[in-house]
Amino acid sequence: MSRRSTEATRFSLSSQRNRALSIRSSNRSSTGGTTASSHATAGAGGGGHHARKPFSFTSLRGTTQPELSKRLYRLIKSANSLVSAHETAARERVSIATQLSEWGEATGDDAVSDVSDKVGVLLSELGEQEEVYAGRLDESRGVLKVVRNTEKSVQPSRDGKRKIADEIQKVKSKEPQSTRLVTLEQELVRAEAENLVAEAQLGNVTRQKLREAYTVEFLATIERAEKQVILARHGLRLLQLLDDAPVVPGDVRPAYAHASQARQILNDAEDDLREWRLEGLVGDDVKTAAAEEAPAAALSTGTEKGKQREDLTQDAQVVDTGSVAAAADGGDGVSDRI
Amino acid sequence: MSRRSTEATRFSLSSQRNRALSIRSSNRSSTGGTTASSHATAGAGGGGHHARKPFSFTSLRGTTQPELSKRLYRLIKSANSLVSAHETAARERVSIATQLSEWGEATGDDAVSDVSDKVGVLLSELGEQEEVYAGRLDESRGVLKVVRNTEKSVQPSRDGKRKIADEIQKVKSKEPQSTRLVTLEQELVRAEAENLVAEAQLGNVTRQKLREAYTVEFLATIERAEKQVILARHGLRLLQLLDDAPVVPGDVRPAYAHASQARQILNDAEDDLREWRLEGLVGDDVKTAAAEEAPAAALSTGTEKGKQREDLTQDAQVVDTGSVAAAADGGDGVSDRI
Numbered sequence: 036m037s038r039r040s041t042e043a044t045r046f047s048l049s050s051q052r053n054r055a056l057s058i059r060s061s062n063r064s065s066t067g068g069t070t071a072s073s074h075a076t077a078g079a080g081g082g083g084h085h086a087r088k089p090f091s092f093t094s095l096r097g098t099t100q101p102e103l104s105k106r107l108y109r110l111i112k113s114a115n116s117l118v119s120a121h122e123t124a125a126r127e128r129v130s131i132a133t134q135l136s137e138w139g140e141a142t143g144d145d146a147v148s149d150v151s152d153k154v155g156v157l158l159s160e161l162g163e164q165e166e167v168y169a170g171r172l173d174e175s176r177g178v179l180k181v182v183r184n185t186e187k188s189v190q191p192s193r194d195g196k197r198k199i200a201d202e203i204q205k206v207k208s209k210e211p212q213s214t215r216l217v218t219l220e221q222e223l224v225r226a227e228a229e230n231l232v233a234e235a236q237l238g239n240v241t242r243q244k245l246r247e248a249y250t251v252e253f254l255a256t257i258e259r260a261e262k263q264v265i266l267a268r269h270g271l272r273l274l275q276l277l278d279d280a281p282v283v284p285g286d287v288r289p290a291y292a293h294a295s296q297a298r299q300i301l302n303d304a305e306d307d308l309r310e311w312r313l314e315g316l317v318g319d320d321v322k323t324a325a326a327e328e329a330p331a332a333a334l335s336t337g338t339e340k341g342k343q344r345e346d347l348t349q350d351a352q353v354v355d356t357g358s359v360a361a362a363a364d365g366g367d368g369v370s371d372r373i
Numbered sequence: 374m375s376r377r378s379t380e381a382t383r384f385s386l387s388s389q390r391n392r393a394l395s396i397r398s399s400n401r402s403s404t405g406g407t408t409a410s411s412h413a414t415a416g417a418g419g420g421g422h423h424a425r426k427p428f429s430f431t432s433l434r435g436t437t438q439p440e441l442s443k444r445l446y447r448l449i450k451s452a453n454s455l456v457s458a459h460e461t462a463a464r465e466r467v468s469i470a471t472q473l474s475e476w477g478e479a480t481g482d483d484a485v486s487d488v489s490d491k492v493g494v495l496l497s498e499l500g501e502q503e504e505v506y507a508g509r510l511d512e513s514r515g516v517l518k519v520v521r522n523t524e525k526s527v528q529p530s531r532d533g534k535r536k537i538a539d540e541i542q543k544v545k546s547k548e549p550q551s552t553r554l555v556t557l558e559q560e561l562v563r564a565e566a567e568n569l570v571a572e573a574q575l576g577n578v579t580r581q582k583l584r585e586a587y588t589v590e591f592l593a594t595i596e597r598a599e600k601q602v603i604l605a606r607h608g609l610r611l612l613q614l615l616d617d618a619p620v621v622p623g624d625v626r627p628a629y630a631h632a633s634q635a636r637q638i639l640n641d642a643e644d645d646l647r648e649w650r651l652e653g654l655v656g657d658d659v660k661t662a663a664a665e666e667a668p669a670a671a672l673s674t675g676t677e678k679g680k681q682r683e684d685l686t687q688d689a690q691v692v693d694t695g696s697v698a699a700a701a702d703g704g705d706g707v708s709d710r711i
Contacts, residue, residue, distance in 0.1 A: 056491075056494065056636060056639055057474070057490050057491075057494065058470055058471055058474050058490065058493045058494050058497050059471070059474050059475060059478060059490060106472065106475060106476040106479055107476055109472060110469055110472040110473060110476060113465050113468050113469045113472060114465075114469055116461070116465045117462055117465040117466060117469060120458050120459070120461040120462035120465060121458070121462055123454070123458040123461075124455055124458035124459055124462065127451050127452075127454045127455040127458060128455060130451050131448060131451045131452060131455060132396055133396055133397070134444065134447060134448040134451060135448060136395065136396050136397050137397060137444060138444040138445055138448060139583075140397060141444055142579060144576060144579065144580070146580070147579055147580060147583060150583070151583065152395050152396065152397060153394075153395075154587055155396045156394065156395065156396050159396050161594065231622045231623055232622045234622075235620060235621065235622035235623070235624075236622075238482060238620065238626070239617075239619040239620060241480060241482065241485055242482070242484070242485060242615055242616070242617040243617045243619070245477075245485060245488070245489065245615065246612045246615050246617050249492055249608065249612055250609065250612055252605075252608075253605040253606075253608040253609050253612070254605075254609070256499065256601050256602070256604070256605040256608075257601075257602050257605045257606065259598070259601075260597070260598035260599065260601045260602045260605070261598065261602060263594050263595075263597075263598045264594070264595050264598045264599060266594075267590075267591040267592075267594040267595045267598070268591075268595065270587065270590075270591040270594075271588065271591050271592070274584045274587055274588055274591070277580055277583065277584050278580070279577075279580040279581045279583075279584050281577040281581070282573060282576060282577060283573065284569045284570045284572075284573035284574075285569055285573070286573075288576070298394060301394055
């Protein structure tokens with residue numbers, strides 16, 4: 036009883052309307068729209084690049100991370116603990132179900148024996164649903180790993196580009212007439228083109244996979260919840276069959292006469308579970324994502340599509356990259372560097 | 374993805390209709406109605422006592438346990454692990470929510486930033502609901518402890534009665550004319566009267582508390598489920614605001630224009646949570662049990678009621694006890710032993 040939460044904590048979202056609109060650490064300064072220059076910058080298009088400030092606070096925020104993928108790496112680790120917790124809950128639930136049934140039998144009270152056994156069946160199925168839920172959370176976690184891996188692979192491209200830019204600055208200040216500058220600037224253009232593609236890939240993968248991962252989680256949450264409601268409501272019906280009016284010592288308790296009703300309740304629960312469908316969702320693509328094979332299919336299709344479009348527009352990219360490089364360099368010698 | 378369960382395991386209850394009607398270990402022999410002579414025997418009334426077989430297999434089942442409360446003791450321990458698992462899940466969920474929001478901000482993609490932050494708010498509330506659920510499970514566990522404690526307190530009464538009966542048998546076979554027999558038989562009648570009350574109390578407490586404990590659990594399951602469905606459905610709406618059409622490198626992604634819609638979705642979720650009520654339950658007493666203070670109230674009322682009725686019927690008990698003792702002893706010297 037000590038752990039019972041108060042009404043207030045249960046409705047924390049309601050009572051903190053203003054704060055609850057964001058859960059970011061409140062000790063951060065309000066950066067708002069100025070955060071646009073971290074990891075997705077290049078992916079967001081050339082527009083932002085014209086105002087590129089490589090050493091401002093906001094752009095450092097992305098680059099001072101040992102790895103671009105550090106945050107997501109930690110999140111995926113926490114998600115693993117979450118999956119394990121639900122797996123443990125599922126296992127304990129199933130174990131308790133059996134224990135309850137066997138305890139009920141040992142009481143020697145026919146009514147307690149039958150009701151506890153049937154309640155045990157429902158609890159056991161509650162546990163199965165918890166287990167399925169854990170599996171889905173793990174699936175969602177797998178989808179986020181695609182984003183993390185992409186982040187990881189984009190880091191060297193970003194580092195390479197910066198390294199060349201730094202080298203150019205160094206050479207320019209020490210030996211402004213060096214012939215190495217031409218080579219370095221050619222290298223920079225190539226690195227920037229490569230990075231532009233990498234960042235675009237990252238942006239695309241991030242959006243697709245974020246949406247996919249949490250679609251899987253929310254659908255799993257709905258499925259577990261709706262099925263557990265079915266089980267719990269039938270469980271309450273079962274408990275009603277247990278006459279709990281106190282009996283005076285020596286009095287004979289009326290014989291238990293609800294065995295067939297109890298059996299029927301389990302059959303009803305079973306039928307309701309079998310007939311359960313995901314209903315009332317917004318948009319068709321959510322329903323598509325609900326299909327068993329959708330996550331894997333979406334994965335390959337998305338990547339395929341991205342590749343095709345990259346091939347078709349490779350010429351356009353080179354031009355774009357040129358202008359980006361020009362902007363980064365202050366506009367000198369654009370055309371002859373390509 | 375590896376942990377994803379198949380359709381078949383998810384509908385295990387459906388596919389095992391016959392087995393699922395009971396979850397007791399299948400290697401047990403089918404004892405059926407013959408289990409009536411374990412712990413609730415005396416509570417079930419004098420009827421069963423006429424056929425008392427103190428050393429039969431079925432009555433040993435209850436007494437070979439080191440303690441009457443061993444099974445429930447273990448179940449309550451497992452329930453503690455269950456509570457902890459849900460608490461861990463709640464904690465990880467809230468932690469992931471913050472991490473997701475902060476990761477989203479770091480991507481520098483306005484759409485990812487806003488959607489991940491708002492999805493984080495919903496996930497955080499999902500975690501809060503999980504925490505409330507854990508608290509309720511702990512409450513239910515507390516109710517079962519009342520049964521366990523009663524079981525514990527009934528054990529000495531049962532042992533005492535048996536000890537005297539054993540002693541009578543020993544004296545009868547060794548010195549059938551001993552005057553100690555009269556005293557021992559008086560003691561036995563007193564012990565049986567005391568035990569009759571104890572077993573009736575145990576029977577009453579067992580039924581009341583079993584029903585109460587699982588009513589609390591099922592209601593908590595429904596509340597968590599229905600609130601999490603609200604959160605998940607609004608979460609799916611949020612994800613729809615994230616345009617995940619792939620963008621070609623160098624192309625500018627359309628600016629994110631759904632900030633106010635996203636905010637509205639959170640407000641909707643909040644309103645829906647606030648307006649949530651427990652609905653469509655069978656019977657009025659379930660609704661009463663749902664009230665915050667009901668478990669504690671039912672607890673004291675039940676005990677009080679039981680005590681009153683015991684006081685009122687104390688005379689009747691003595692007579693009953695006498696006849697029980699007479700039956701147990703083969704009917705000799707009933708009236709002069711009291």
